[in-house]
Amino acid sequence: MNERLHSVLAQRGVPPESLAEVCEVDPKTVGRWLGGRVPHPRHRFRVAQHLRVEETFLWPTPQPAVGNPGAKLDTELVGTYPNRASVPRDTWLSLLQGARQEIALLVFSGTFFAQSNPRVAKMLAERAAAGVRVRLCFGDSAGQAVATRGREEGIGGDTLAAKIRASLTYYRPLLSETACEVRLHDTTLYTSLFRYDDTLLANPHVWGQPASANPVLHLKRVDAAGWFDNYAQSFEAVWAGARPWTPGQEGTAAHGQD
Incomplete structure (x- = not known):
């Protein structure tokens, strides 16, 4: 059984006949x-x-039997996208709906995640009710990392902070x-991460550019x-140092688009 082919067909919404x-x-050949x-x-x-x-x-x-220990890494790469905006919306939805154990998100604001799917909170709650652990980690709007990132993108720390408050x-x-946690981090974010069980979308940050304009690696x-475990471990490190989000301590939200 080629489970990888099965999985990719399901994620892309492509029937065998097509x-x-x-x-x-x-x-029959397929x-x-x-x-x-x-x-x-x-x-x-x-x-x-x-x-x-x-x-x-x-x-x-x-x-x-004997060879380069890193030779297996290429098999983790399901695909690549030139920028985050080119990841099909159906891919985001199918990964979220298909998660059975864990969903983990690491971003600064991640505004697109909710604005492109207004039902995202309800869908995450449904996954949590089904036994999935949901962990969402956003930038601390009052932190130094957000201020620095905002200056680097040329939008200012206040603008990025407002986008975070809007997203939250x-x-x-x-x-x-019970199975959902939301935390805030104040760390340099080199890559936005979106994990669904053993699948991960990694969105590396390019200096001075918004995350939406940067490439995405689809890993299994x-x-x-x-690669998958390296990124997963970086999430755990940031998560461990992040603080729980307490609504009402983030100021007034001003909507923006990431």
């Missing part, structure tokens, strides 16, 4: 690929191109949910020595 049409093969058969090279290329993933993620090259208003209902955990 993939068969793109590759100009019989749907069924055999899903069952574990490795396609011909030309079909592997077409599938990877259509699903916007690395071919080696769907069909990893067998690892040698969406998540007030989650504070009453393979083992404990890869």
